[in-house]
Amino acid sequence: MTAKTWRVLLAPPLVLAACSAAVPEKYTSPQAGFQEVSSQTAAAIGKRTAFAQTRAQNDALAKDVRQMVQGKTISADTAVQAALLNNKGLQASYAAVGLSAAEAWQQMTPENPVVSIGLMGIGAPELGLYRALESTIAVNLLDVKTRKQRIAVAETQFQQAQLNAVNDTLALAGQTRLAWINAVAAFERLSYLRQAGETAEAGAELASQLGRTGALNKAGQAREFAFNAELAGQVARARLEAKLAKEELTRLMGLWGSDANFYVPDALPPLPKSLSKVPAIEKSALQNRVDLQVAKLGLEAQARAFGLTDRTRLVTDLELIAGVESEREREDGETETETLPQLELEFAIPVFDTGKARMRKAELSYMQAANALAERAVNVRSEARSAELAYYASYEIARHYRDVLMPLRKTIEEEGLLSYNGMITSTFELLTDVREKLAGSLEAANAKRDFWLAQANVNAAIYGGGAGSAPQGGSAEIAAGGGAGH
Secondary structure, eight states: OOHHHHHHHHHHHHHHHHHSOOOOHHHHSTTTTHHHHHHHHHHHHOOOOOOOOSHHHHHHHHHHHHHHHTTSBOOHHHHHHHHHHHOHHHHHHHHHHHHHHHHHHHHHSOOOOEEEEEEESTTOTTTOSOSEEEEEEEEEHHHHHHHHHHHHHHHHHHHHHHHHHHHHHHHHHHHHHHHHHHHHHHHHHHHHHHHHHHHHHHHHHHHHHHHHHTSSOHHHHHHHHHHHHHHHHHHHHHHHHHHHHHHHHHHHTTOOGGGGOOBOOSSOOOOOSSOOOOTTHHHHHHHHOHHHHHHHHHHHHHHHHHHHHHHTSSOSOEEEEEEEEEEEEEETTEEEEEEEEEEEEEEOOOSSOOSHHHHHHHHHHHHHHHHHHHHHHHHHHHHHHHHHHHHHHHHHHHHHIIIIIHHHHHHHHHHHHHHHHTTOSOHHHHHHHHHHHHHHHHHHHHHHHHHHHHHHHHHHHHHSOOOOOOOOOOOOOOOSOOOOOO
16 A cells, blocks of 8 residues: 555545634633633622642642631621632532533534454465555545534533623522521520510519519419410421521531631611612613523523534534555465455435434424523513512511611510609519510511521622522511510
8 A cells, every 4th residue: 555545545534624714712611601600609798719629729729728617607698708718519510511512522523434444365375464555544524514513512512601600600599698588587586585485484484473472463474474385386496497507508608517606696687768669670680581581592492402403404524534445465476466446435324314303303492492592581671670579578578677767666675664763564564565575675676687598689680690599588477465464
């Protein structure tokens, strides 16, 4: 076989390989795609993210988080930052971006040619080592024809994976902030119930003393004892809810063992003096919602996949096989070698599978993605309106408790104390006023919590990642009764 023959046979695969462009670094880098995720996340919530791929990187992040939280009373921002650096589920989401980049890299790499060499008549002494040699190189022509479409699909899916990671990051940040608010509110609620429990104990003790002197009948005593018992149950339940709320926050932050030794404040911040306006929240949501961008890319990916299916509807595999056959013959005691080039085209005949089923699947997948996008757009608008409504309404409700109800309760308590000092009001009436004030304080604390939850949901409605959580219930359970009224 001459060198010229080899050059002719190797030409097709070499030309195809030369036509393939170099793979961009954004697909081959160890941090492939993460920089875009990090920048978009920082623009939305202003927090640092990191993709740890080695033991040293994980240890460094764990050390940073430990310094933030261990033995400290943490703020909502600190909790969110710790979660973004330490949550392993989020790291898995970042790894999915790398997997998508590797898939795009794979699609940009030409398919390797298949080389086949065969020897026939091995060991025939009169002919030398072999009688005939056959060598072929097979190249998939359809791989070249459809590479542009496959690369486009892979690139779209890569962008989709990036946005999914951004959405997962925003979701974790939102969930962590809500968990911090709920945990702090639970401990604030526990504090008010403990104060109410102290007044209930005082009432029960007074009832017991009056009962021994005959000044209070058994019904009056039982009323005070029952109230004290009810408050004891409410305090125990509130203590459990506070611990569970803090555990939820601990889980989202990815902490365990000694690293979970942190504290949250005993009360939520006071209401702001005024609200900042949220201009054009629907428009902002449609422009910034990451999940909506993911749905758009999903539709684009389906469109490109549909085009790829259309190009391979009939012939799904087309191979060009080039080779040579070298055969030795003996004539008149001499060995002659004859080398013949070969060229074959191999493909499957679409006798049974004409591609109609695959085309139908591609059409329905595109329709599915289009309808999903339309529904997502409607939901985004609705979620934005709901978040705006809850934001303003919850502030007005909380402000009503702060500016109207609580001053009235304070006035009642102060006047009751003056009457008690003047021997006009009984001790039980005074305790009733204290209990009612504590009940009002608990209602005000719940309203304040609902406002901070609504404020957190506004950001989620604009950028995505929110659970759309409605304000939780939890009205005050302190009964105002219990006085003997003698």
